[in-house]
Amino acid sequence: MLAEITHRCPVHCLYCSNPLALVRREDELPTGTWLRVLEEAAGLGVLQVHLSGGEPLAHPDLGTLVRRASDLGLYTNLITSGVGLGPARAQALRDAGLGSVQLSVQAADADLSRTIAGGEFWAHKMGAARHVRDAGLALSMNVVLHRQNLHQVTALLELAAALGAEKVELANTQYYGWALLNRRHLLPSRDALLRAEDEVARYRARAGTAMEIVWVIPDYHAEFPKPCMNGWGRMFLTIAPDGTALPCPAASVIPDLDPPSVTDRSIGWIWYESRTFNRFRGFDWMSDPCRSCPRRFEDFGGCRCQAFLLAGDPAVTDPVCVYSPHRHLVTEAITTATQDAGPPAIYRTHPGRPA
Amino acid sequence: MSGHDPTQDGRPKLRASVKMRYDPVRKRFVLLLPEKAVLLSETAAEILQLCDGGSTVAELIADLERKYPTAELRADVVEFLAQAVSKRWVEWVLPA
Secondary structure (H helix, E strand, C coil): CCEECCCCCCCCCCCCCCCCCCCCCCCCHHHHHHHHHHHHHHHHHCCCCEEECCCCCHHHHHHHHHHHHHHCCEEEEEEEEEEEEEHHHHHHHCCCCCCEEEECCCCCCCHHHHHCCCCCHHHHHHHHHHHHHHHHCCCEEEEEEEECHHHHHHHHHHHHHHHCCCCEEEEEEECHHHHHHHHHHCCCHHHHHHHHHHHHHHHHHHCCCCCCCEECCCCHHHHCCCCHHHHCCCCCCCCCCCCCEEECCCCCHHCCCCCECCCCCCCHHHHCCCHHHHHHCCCCCCCCCCCCCCCHHHCCCCCHHHHHHHCCCCCCCCCCCCCCCHHHHHHHHHHHHCCCCCCCCCCCCCCCCCC | CCCCCCHHHEEEEEEECCCEEECCCCCCCEEEEECCCEEEHHHHHHHHHHEEECCHHHHHHHHHHHHHCCCHHHHHHHHHHHHHHHHHCCEEEECC
């Protein structure tokens, strides 16, 4: 379960995956409701809770939520920009039962970090990594990759190793939310991508398995879609800051989804009974080419949000797929982006705050 | 370190970021790691419960053999621990 406890965030990443319309602070769930949600989730068999946002450290009751989740036997993982993670807070979260920390890093140096994140966050991040390790917490470094930082792949891997990360996730940008808005500035060329893949392979050969390296495929450049969320309503549940329950964090873009809310429904009802979670569950909703394709058991038809965002219909095959009649939309996006980036990139803005 | 065999004097211990518990929903022991959950077999859970950093492999096997007196366990346990280390579930605590 992904618990997006707030959309508040100090950082302005060009590739932000949160929806364009963010939940305002006054519409955030009360902590008491989150505590009930955690209890229901544990009862249902949820094993892991990812506390995310926005920036989860911006939530004053984060420690209380970690403590309750941990008491319920849920493994808790903090997904953070690192801004606001001092030594005392890291230790307190560890004492509350936090299992691991995923720290986002935008680039391998302060200059490029400033360009991508839209502010001076580099020193905070480097400090946060140290405090996480000093508190005895497992550190994972996450980097969203795109045209502006792909050339730094080796330096990023060296940085992760120097920070003492057990794991580094190199996640090529997925085009939702703010990232779709800036797609022309982020989509890399195939050549840049192949060079980066080659650098990762060479680093792996040189450094061995001391640090786990996860390479998240750039789906626009792939032949087949990603198994998005490992299938709709199969393993994942997202709760947005206002209590909206979604099968995937990006799914609020699907216009007639009518998602349920934890404010008036139990997690059990949402998971098993709600129309939203059953809508694209299994294989019956599919049409061709997915319906008769043997790959449907591996990729579940790809991403419903991407089908809607690119082809205008959430029930068609993910346009990334070579068998999709909409594949040309992806190919054209790559061509456009690599020829002309268009107007300047736009930094993530937050409601009620200047950019 | 080269040539050192941790199964002689090392004490296996679950890594700090790894938690194990019984899951009443699945009626199985589960191992929880960052972004991963592993449903454990009964034997795997038995071995991992003894990985507390306090027992050597020999002591751990002696414990298991008290429970399963007929079995020849050493090879299987050593093989399982090697895999558990490479999967980052377990680390060796070595004598100073």
